[in-house]
Amino acid sequence: MSLTKVSMVDVVKKQYLYKLKAYSQVFMSLIFIQLLAVLFSMNGVGGLGSSEGSFQIEIKYFSAVMVVAFTMLWGFITAIIITTKAYRNDDFVFVTNRASSNLSNIVFLLTASIIGGITSMLSTYLIKVIVYYLISDVSLKSTSVMSAPNEFFLGSFSTFLYIFLFCALGYLIGTLVQINKVFAVLIPAAFFGGLIFDGLRGNEGVIAKGFNFFFMEPSLTLFLIKVIVTAGLLISFAFALSNRMEVRS
Amino acid sequence: MTVIECRGLTKVYGGAKALNNLSCNIEENKITGLIGRNGAGKTTLLKIIAGFLKETSGELTVFSENPFNNLLVSANVIFIHDQMNLPTSLNLKEILETAASFYENWDHDLANRLLEYFSLNPLQHHNGLSKGMKSTFNVIFGLAARVPLTLFDEPTSGMDAAVRKDFYRALLKDYLAHPRTIIISSHHLNEIEDLLEDILLMKDGKELLHLPIADLKEWGIGLQGKTAIVDEWTQNKELIYTKSVGFDQSYVVVRNDFSESEWQKARIAGLELTPVTSSDLCVYLTSKTKGGIDDVFNKG
């Protein structure tokens, strides 16, 4: 029997198509989590109120920021889940090596982030519609995609970048945990420890700085570069770590 | 052509040597039986061949390439084992369709016909199947993939006798139509020996014997008779197995290097010479003591 020749690109493509089909529950959870976030947004994400005599003024802001936050968390968890043994070993039932398995995972996470980004933006309209019908005295900014296409695409794109950044982080953390279970305790401990430490000192700590580094960037180009470089580093690190990982059941 | 070449292969698992300086070659288009006790290193060897595990030291090549992280090896090798976890979100039909997209020589028609023959519901999920059904599905997967190197690790675990028999027949028929290299490990040597061309017997991570199965049947011989006479005939021979039978009688298994005339003399001396079945011989060769379980009870 003659040997079958294969190319990396071909295998990655096949693995990716397989993952789109096999990981469909990832998208079910996206719908669920975004609807939940929309529900939470109904209370308004910010507001102010004042009263004078018998007058009372209350101003509430409604936006999809909650949906974006939830979706980023979803991306983070999805990335961790697909690094687990059950998912990784499934790849090896079919044709793969570690590089093609990782690459197809990343392409899948990119797809998931794009879908997450677009649906987050679309949820803005859902929120607007709900608010319009449920609450009186609202002032709505633009009402349709077509009325402000640039805003929509820009919003989707930057949301996609945020989600993908979290995916990359989740992917690295998931890979670390697969290598040693100690990381499952160590990483959350370091994160919350850092938060508490920052809080105690009362000034900006590493975590807050990191947050500002990405979320307070006003230039889209700079932001794009920051995300690409950071995600690239996180993913390469995960690739390097997993490239010697054995398949054990 | 040699498909698998392995030199001084060692694999250490948490301090213990699962494979200990193993060397062997597997020839193209042969069905080889991989036999050994639990813990002899059979599964470890197969996992290294499939590129799942990385050797600690030594060298192993499949199609002249190191299988670890090798796409060529992955595309041309399939490893079927009872711990196989297939995607839980896909049903059997979808799994087969996915496999069809990955394996170039995949025979989808055969897969479907086997699925139907073994009454597996294509809309079922793999994790919902019973152990025997899982094994049945796994071997269908392995046969239909039709890759140049097929590895079956305990493929029949949980299958009932009828399904096992059908599987052996299916394996042989597909092999006759599409000759390829097959390694099959099993605890049921007596069931598979007729299918095999070669046998690789492993013990403690090493190769104990590697020879055509036909030669294995003549490799050992059992002598039974009066203890004194048996002892006299087996003086300078390595005893593979000993057992006392009744009063002053013993049964001993030694290597069969008797000449035709020695055979006759031994018979005339009152010894009964009997061939040793392959599966008995493998049990004797791989046991830790010469008397087997009887030794445990004879100590007191």
Place this chain on the structure above:
Amino acid sequence: MIYYITSLMHYIREGVKRLILNLDGTKPIYVQISEWLENEILNGNVASEQKIYSQYQLAEIFNINPATAAKGLNILADEQILMKKRGLGMFVTGNAKEMILNKRKNQTLKRLVQEIVLEAGRLQVSKEELIDMIKTADIGGTEQ
């Protein structure tokens, strides 16, 4: 020993096509295959100068590895009961039948006789007694 006697009985009962091999038997399968092929030739199922089963056909019939079947064929080729024709397969030679009969007389029968003599010794049956037993043995009227 039982196997030899039963195989002799089958051999005597000509015309009975035996498809089930004694695969659990202690005799190597390839030997059983070559004996089965000999029986096929003796029975006339495969005439001389005719093509005999290929190793793959034998593997299929008996559910055995084709290499084992080839080994069974090669035994007969070595004994010139079969001959190889390049690219065409194996054929039964002209005097295959006689050769098989001679071989069986010289080898199988001889060995069986030795077994009988040994067993007779164990049972303290004298030679004369044994010869009488053979003379009076009923072989169903068939002359070989």
